Amino acid sequence: MVNGVKNLNNEAQASRVPPRWRNEVERVLITEAQLARRIQALARDIERDFRGRETVVVALLNGTLMFMADLLRRLNLPLRLDFMGVASYGAGTRPGRLVFTKELRLDVRGRDVLLVDDILDTGKTLAGVLPRLRALKPRRLKTCVLLNKSARRSEKVEADYVGFEIPDLFVVGYGLDYAERYRNLPFVGVLHPHIYQPPAEQKRVV
Numbered sequence: 001m002v003n004g005v006k007n008l009n010n011e012a013q014a015s016r017v018p019p020r021w022r023n024e025v026e027r028v029l030i031t032e033a034q035l036a037r038r039i040q041a042l043a044r045d046i047e048r049d050f051r052g053r054e055t056v057v058v059a060l061l062n063g064t065l066m067f068m069a070d071l072l073r074r075l076n077l078p079l080r081l082d083f084m085g086v087a088s089y090g091a092g093t094r095p096g097r098l099v100f101t102k103e104l105r106l107d108v109r110g111r112d113v114l115l116v117d118d119i120l121d122t123g124k125t126l127a128g129v130l131p132r133l134r135a136l137k138p139r140r141l142k143t144c145v146l147l148n149k150s151a152r153r154s155e156k157v158e159a160d161y162v163g164f165e166i167p168d169l170f171v172v173g174y175g176l177d178y179a180e181r182y183r184n185l186p187f188v189g190v191l192h193p194h195i196y197q198p199p200a201e202q203k204r205v206v
């Protein structure tokens with residue numbers, strides 16, 4: 001399978017975390033080269049399915065920033081781009097209540113829409129966003145995520161295009177954050193648990 005992380009392990013393991021990030025990032029899960037190759041293949045799949053009509057790409061802020069920049073320049077299709085702002089206010093690495101921070105501005109009625117997010121985890125984000133988009137009556141609505149962490153799914157939602165299936169690990173980099181940090185790493189890495197799990201004695205102090 002092209003998108004199985006199992007196939008990626010050798011290459012990712014051989015790629016060391018840059019010294020600057022070693023205290024915070026445990027290991028590289030997906031390298032820059034692996035991201036580039038897979039995104040090229042995703043773009044081919046999307047082009048094949050969306051050919052013939054202008055597409056509206058709707059990206060969710062903020063985690064999609066790098067993925068969008070790379071996917072868009074590979075998409076050889078007429079398209080318009082818009083963003084929706086969605087934040088999930090949870091504690092640490094747990095998802096919480098969905099808050100819409102930016103509404104769509106383009107009219108998607110009757111259009112072919114590709115909704116893009118960084119990672120599909122519990123599914124709460126897509127389960128919250130999809131009904132809002134469907135209510136705007138697009139002709140077609142497909143979803144694309146860079147990463148799929150299916151082990152944690154609690155909502156009945158799947159993506160049509162998936163970059164990589166990943167295990168149940170908290171990952172950062174390539175747009176993905178922990179507390180708004182690490183978005184600038186050019187690879188996807190596994191965050192060191194000590195970053196989000198404070199020592200037991202500190203935990204009791206609220």
Ligand code: IMP
Nearest residue numbers: 095120121122123124125170171176177
């Ligand atoms: P869901 O709503 O639980 O499916 O999660 C989707 C959102 O949670 C993503 O858009 C991310 O912002 C965040 N998220 C889930 N897992 C991770 C992770 O491993 N690293 C960084 N952000 C994550």
Ligand code: MG
Nearest residue numbers: 061062063118
């Ligand atoms: Mg996000």
